[in-house]
Every structure is written in structure tokens, then in C-alpha cells.
Amino acid sequence: MDLQQLRDKIDETDSKILALFMDRMELCRGVADYKKENNLPVFQGNREQQVIDRIKALTGDPELENGTAALFATIMDISKILQNRTILEGSPDYLCPPTDLEKSVKIGCQGTAGANSETAARMIFGDRDITYYRTFEDVFQAVQSGVLDYGVLPVHNSTAGSVDSTYDLMAKYFVYIVKEVTVEINHCLAAKTALSLTEIKRVYSHPQALAQCSEFISENSLKTAEYGNTATAAEKVAKSDPSENIAAVCSVECAEKLGLEIISRDIADVSVNRTKFVCLSRNMQADPEADTISVMLKIPHTEGSLYRLLTKFYVNGMNLLRIESRPIKDGSFDVLFYLDFSGKITDPKVKATLRDLEENLEYFRILGTFKN
Secondary structure, rough: HHHHHHHHHHHHHHHHHHHHHHHHHHHHHHHHHHHHHHOOOOOOOHHHHHHHHHHHHHOOOHHEEEEEEEHHHHHHHHHHHHHHHHOOOOOOOOOOOOOOOOOOOOOOEOOOOHHHHHHHHHHHOOOOEEEEEHHHHHHHHHHHHHHEEEEEEEEEEEOOOEEEHHHHHHHHHHOOOEEEEEOOOEEEEEEEEOOOHHHHHHHHEEEEHHHOHHHHHOOOOOOEEOOHHHHHHHHHHHHHOOOHOOOEEEEEEHHHHOEEEEEEEOOOOOOOEEEEEEEOOOOOOOOOOEEEEEEEEEOOOOOOOOHHHHHHHHHHOOOEHHHHEEEEEOOOOOEEEEEEEEEEOOOOOOOOHHHHHHHHEEEEEEEEOOOO
């Protein structure tokens, strides 16, 4: 056979596979109806493993055993997704009262006046009073305890990537993301008095800001020291003895507010430099326009576990907007995955996916829903 004839045969075979797949899905709908009537769970681990073992034994080619196992594992995952949709049809929605951003007065962020966190908070809350906290964790504690209605923290930068400390604290504290905003970051190098670059002995700033300006710092052979926040770093410089010859990477607004001398402007590696900030609440809330869901989960150390997880989102037509991983920090090498995906919390497909994850993963938490 020539190439075209081989391709025609493949198309013919694919049509047969599709027909059989549709037959199998129809049978799965019958299984879902039975399970719903008899209050049985969708996932039955022994049954799934039995199918995989039988298929591998029937393959007859050791080189294709893992391939057939992956094929049928995917088919069964699709089956479970369809079953979940059927079983959860008409079930209660997740409890998500609307946000109360317009009336809230207990608002906080990390840093001081002039910090980018303040800019983000002002984008959400306007000119209302803001309480400033020394550390990210202080903000998380205040939100979880109810001292704050809402707290604002950075989560991701377009140049330096994720703000790891925010992700780690999301795992430690039970709070929810209710809104996300993006701030244009304009870093400058500022000191208490006019200094040349060669006179500066140390540059202070948040690790993210230092990373975002790494090329400028390297080219000028500047020594750096990490600090809790760009604004608090600038505050340290403002209070320093002029003879210390220290500087800070901070925003122009912050430098001007503290009366610092701007040594260099626009020092970020990339001219378009943006940071996403999240607004956190003690309770899960949902803006009517929320179209993104954030979750945290742990998957088993088994072959194909990440692939099978991603299949759930693909089959349900949900676009993954972000996927991050962070170590659990318990002495193991296990990680937690943080996923943002498109969808409304009231959508039956989303609800089925979330229930599926809740039932089948070792650890799973919804972190919130917000407008992307």
C-alpha cells in the first residue's frame, strides 16, 4: 500500500474507534444513572485497576502496554467526568455570597504608604483607610482572624514570575481569593542623597524587585540585600545616615513621597513590567462577573498522574491560565500544585470537575473565584 492508502485505512479505523467510543460513553451514562439511583460513588478504584490490568494483558506487545494503559485510563477518566455531570445534576451550588468590596472598611496590605501593594489596594478600594503590615504573613493572619475584611498581596510578576511566599502562605492559611488586579511596576534606584552608582555600598529591596532589575544591578556591580518590601526598603534608606551610602529599588512615587533622590529611573529588565495582586477574604465570595477559579491540590506519585489531572480540564473545555508548584516543606519532596482555570463556579461542568477533584485527590482546596 502507498502512503495515501495507509492514511485511508487509518481514517477507516479511527471511524470504528469513534463509534465504539460513543457506544462506551452511552453505557457509562447508564452506569451513572444506576449509581445516582443507588447513591453509589463515581470512583471505584478496584474496578479501574482491573480494567487496566486486563487491557495490558490483552495487548500482546510489551512495547505498547503502557500506551494501551494510557488510552484506557483516559477513556475511563472521560467516563468519570460524564458520570459526575449526571450524578451532580441539580445538586446545590457552592456557597459563594457576593463580595462586599464597596462597603468594606477593614482593609490591609504589606509595606508602607507608597508601596505597589498600596497602589493595588487603591485600585480596589479607592481612598479608604488602609492598614499596613510588616510582613505578608501578618496580612494573612489578620484576614483569617477577621481583623481585616480584605487583604491585598502580590502573587505574580510578568518578569520575575511567582511570588513564592504568597503561594506558601496560601497553603498555611484558610483564606480565599475574591479579586485580582494588575499594577504597572516602574522601578527606580533611590538614595537619601545624590550618589553616583560607584558610591552605593548596598541596594535594598524585596527579592522580586531585585530579580526584576537583575540586569541593571549586574551591569553596575551593585551589592544587594533582600528586604521585606520595596516601600519599607525605601523607608530604611530614608531613615539611614547619609554616610551609609545605601539605596533602594522602589517605585518613583514612593521615592518622591519619602524625599529620596532618584539615581536612575526605569531600571527593570523589561520595559513592560506588571505584577498581579490578589485580594483575600476570610470567606469564599464570588463577584457576579467572576470567570476564573483558583485551586490547590496534591497528586499521587504514580505514572501519568499529572497527565490525567490535566485531561479533566481539557475534556471539560476549561483553559488552564496558570499552574505553579511549591514544596510542601515537610521533609519530603512532595509538592502542592496551584492551578487557575477559566470557568464560573455555578457552571455544571465546573461543579462536576471540582467534585471529581475533591473525591479523587489526596488533598484538594478551592482557593477562590474572581474576574481574570
